[in-house]
Amino acid sequence: xxxxxxxxxxxLKSGDAVIDVEALTANSSKKSNIDGVINGDPLxxxxxxxxxxxxxxxxVSPPVTIFHVPIYRERVKRMLEPKMVSIGPYHHxxxxxxxxxxxxxxxxxxxxxxxxDISTEVYLKEMRAMEKEARQCYDDVIKMSSDEFxxxxxxxxxxxxxxxxKQGNGDPDSITDVGWDTVYLDLIMxxxxxxxxxxxxxxxxxYGIVDQNCKDECPIRTLVYGQMEFKRMLSDSIKSSCDxxxxxxxxxxxxxxxxxxxxxxxxxxTSNPDQASNPDQASNSDETSNSDETGDxxxTSNxxxxxxLSINNARCLSSLWSMALSMKEQCLSWxxxxxxxxxxxxxxxxxxLQKAGVTFKEKNKxxxxxxITFENGVMEIPYVSISEGEKVLLTNALIYEQSQTGKIPxxxxxYLILMDFLMDTGEDVAxxxxxxxxxxxxxxxxxxxxxxxxxxxxxxxxxxxxxxYNLTEELLNHINSPWHxxxxxxxxxYFSNPWAIISLIAAILLLLxxxxxxxxxxxxxxxxN
Numbered sequence: 001x002x003x004x005x006x007x008x009x010x011x012l013k014s015g016d017a018v019i020d021v022e023a024l025t026a027n028s029s030k031k032s033n034i035d036g037v038i039n040g041d042p043l044x045x046x047x048x049x050x051x052x053x054x055x056x057x058x059x060v061s062p063p064v065t066i067f068h069v070p071i072y073r074e075r076v077k078r079m080l081e082p083k084m085v086s087i088g089p090y091h092h093x094x095x096x097x098x099x100x101x102x103x104x105x106x107x108x109x110x111x112x113x114x115x116x117d118i119s120t121e122v123y124l125k126e127m128r129a130m131e132k133e134a135r136q137c138y139d140d141v142i143k144m145s146s147d148e149f150x151x152x153x154x155x156x157x158x159x160x161x162x163x164x165x166k167q168g169n170g171d172p173d174s175i176t177d178v179g180w181d182t183v184y185l186d187l188i189m190x191x192x193x194x195x196x197x198x199x200x201x202x203x204x205x206x207y208g209i210v211d212q213n214c215k216d217e218c219p220i221r222t223l224v225y226g227q228m229e230f231k232r233m234l235s236d237s238i239k240s241s242c243d244x245x246x247x248x249x250x251x252x253x254x255x256x257x258x259x260x261x262x263x264x265x266x267x268x269x270t271s272n273p274d275q276a277s278n279p280d281q282a283s284n285s286d287e288t289s290n291s292d293e294t295g296d297x298x299x300t301s302n303x304x305x306x307x308x309l310s311i312n313n314a315r316c317l318s319s320l321w322s323m324a325l326s327m328k329e330q331c332l333s334w335x336x337x338x339x340x341x342x343x344x345x346x347x348x349x350x351x352x353l354q355k356a357g358v359t360f361k362e363k364n365k366x367x368x369x370x371x372i373t374f375e376n377g378v379m380e381i382p383y384v385s386i387s388e389g390e391k392v393l394l395t396n397a398l399i400y401e402q403s404q405t406g407k408i409p410x411x412x413x414x415y416l417i418l419m420d421f422l423m424d425t426g427e428d429v430a431x432x433x434x435x436x437x438x439x440x441x442x443x444x445x446x447x448x449x450x451x452x453x454x455x456x457x458x459x460x461x462x463x464x465x466x467x468x469y470n471l472t473e474e475l476l477n478h479i480n481s482p483w484h485x486x487x488x489x490x491x492x493x494y495f496s497n498p499w500a501i502i503s504l505i506a507a508i509l510l511l512l513x514x515x516x517x518x519x520x521x522x523x524x525x526x527x528x529n
Contacts, residue, residue, distance in 0.1 A: 417459065
């Protein structure tokens with residue numbers, strides 16, 4: 001905000017040039033000529049400067065894949081900030097990460113020496129060629145020169161490849177021997193990424209790959225997958241080609257999510273393309289008619305500078321008004337076309353479900369970590385371990401999935417929300433640990449429960465988007481049945497341990513003997529003969 005105020009003050013002091021209004025609304029190119037018209041409002045120059053700094057074209061969403069983490073994720077901030085190495089521009093030059101910078105250069109030298117016949121200039125030439133594409137992957141303006149940005153991509157990309165090569169070959173190294181886990185976790189953090197296309201390009205030069213798509217076997221992907229941690233959470237293959245992978249975190253997400261799922265959400269399947277295009281057509285026609293009207297006004301505004309300025313202001317307001325009407329139409333059409341929202345109902349915790357007659361078991365031979373089933377009062381959950389590493393992976397993978405709203409299924413979001421419901425306290429964690437569904441490597445079960453509670457804060461999903469839609473309905477129907485509750489109460493109170501069973505049997509026998517004795521006592525009175 002302070003920068004914008006200072007820019008305004010500088011423009012007010014100089015206050016000479018002005019831009020054409022049509023350049024603000026009708027020009028589809030990123031850059032527009034601001035040198036044409038003289039004597040105008042400096043605030044409009046500031047608006048144009050902001051427009052020129054934006055990434056991408058007008059009415060075209062930029063291909064952003066690497067995002068800043070929202071501020072409301074403060075509770076899990078520790079899982080989102082790199083501890084040893086910075087990758088990409090977001091944490092570049094951070095004071096706490098500088099000690100490893102010299103090791104990056106050592107890794108670069110080792111990587112280049114693996115194949116000395118490949119010139120450094122070959123790599124740098126490709127990095128310069130991919131600079132613009134790489135900049136568009138970030139959701140912020142990267143304030144680095146062209147050479148600085150290309151060098152950062154080259155250094156970080158080679159560091160990642162050499163890092164995996166050393167680990168795969170078992171080469172002794174101070175980083176891989178001491179800080180492998182910490183550095184590895186830094187490489188899968190949302191804000192600590194470079195585009196996978198950069199890693200892939202460097203790898204294709206190193207391996208001499210001609211086919212850039214790598215739809216089948218890719219030595220680069222094989223190298224990365226071979227050194228991946230947490231393989232129990234991952235599948236062994238993905239159907240996506242290398243040009244469809246955004247970054248290392250995205251690769252992890254692809255390997256976590258079942259490959260048989262559709263890559264479109266319910267919203268995409270139910271939206272009407274005609275409804276989405278009509279508002280744009282209406283907007284274009286409004287802008288065309290508006291430009292015709294403003295063109296007539298321009299022909300009569302040359303006589304008086306004050307009159308020209310007022311007309312220009314009116315034109316600007318008219319353009320903004322037409323844009324607002326267009327946005328209103330688009331919002332209304334989207335609201336009418338989207339499916340009805342059904343908020344995710346609250347599922348009781350594991351202890352509460354147990355009291356309602358639900359039994360928990362470890363899932364035998366699950367197809368993946370999301371293969372949770374509920375049948376005949378038994379919920380089977382695949383084994384999952386909870387440690388610092390899994391916490392970092394789950395946190396960053398969730399934030400990536402949340403950033404791709406409407407583009408990919410909400411499988412991981414559904415899973416984490418379900419686990420959050422089940423593990424509300426340390427007692428719930430102990431119950432699931434006892435049945436073999438989770439292995440807790442944290443000091444206490446309460447820490448695991450707090451982690452899931454904090455992670456799922458500000459994490460939203462509609463029931464009709466949930467991966468566990470049917471399971472949720474069956475589970476809620478089961479626990480709402482009085483018969484299941486009374487049956488569970490009977491088992492809990494009278495069949496929970498051998499002594500309770502013995503006491504119950506003794507009470508039943510005593511009752512039967514009492515009834516029998518009473519019967520023998522009454523029978524002679526009723527039948528004296």
